[in-house]
Amino acid sequence: MRYWLMKSEPADCSIDDLAAMPGQTVAWYGVRNYQARNFMRDQMSLGDLAFFYHSSCPRPGIAGIVCIASTPYPDATQFDPASPYFDPKSSQDAPRWINVDVRLVEKTPFVDLATLREHDSLANMRVLQKASRLSITPVDPDEWRTITTRLMNPKS
DNA sequence: GCCAACGTTGGC
DNA sequence: GCCAACGTTGGC
Structure with missing residues (x-):
């Protein structure tokens, strides 16, 4: 069981868009970066x-x-x-790109980037590094816990 | 719109 | 296999 952070442009698919999908599930298509692809292919498990x-x-x-x-x-x-993600070098026999499906668990209180940056214990998060472009990154369990228990709790 | 970072491409 | 050029991401 691992934790992740997955980027989506809300103009393309926001959390509310996901909530409105059938089954609140969407294919995480369009990843065209080998490192992000390999995370999905090799390290993600059902239920992560x-x-x-x-x-x-x-x-x-x-x-x-x-x-x-x-x-x-x-x-x-x-x-x-017709897709912007079309890859002429890929083939049905040897697909270059894969995706997983992702299902909404919950819409949470919004934790903006500035808030994430305020917490020293999150300083190593990939998404906080300068010019972090990787669209899928692993999240450390301690970081996950800090964010879910301290930053998403409306009472804190 | 700017620009830094960085992955990819392609000539050699 | 090197590396310069180019394209893309994404915060500001």
Whole structure:
């Protein structure tokens, strides 16, 4: 059981968009980075939990918690010439890109980037590093605990 | 819109 | 296999 942080542009798919999906589940398509792909392919397990992070938007931050709801399978968009994620070098026989399904667990109190930065114990988080572009990153269990118990608790 | 970081591409 | 050029990400 591992913890993750997964970035999504809310203009593309926000936490509310996810909540409105059938089964509150969505395929995490469009990953075109080998490191992020390998996390999905090699290290994610069914039931792993992930922070759903809004990136490239006026207020970046963690908007909710999702769980990994499928094993990896080929990303359909790589075969679709009409998709921005089309990859002409990929083939049905040897798909280059895969995705997992992700299901909403809960929409949480929003934890913005500035708040994450205020906590020394989170300083090593990948998403806080300068120009961190990786769209899927592992989250340390201690970091997970700090965020869920201290930053998402409305009473704290 | 700027710009730093960094992954990818392609010529050699 | 090196490395310069290029493209993309993403916070500000």
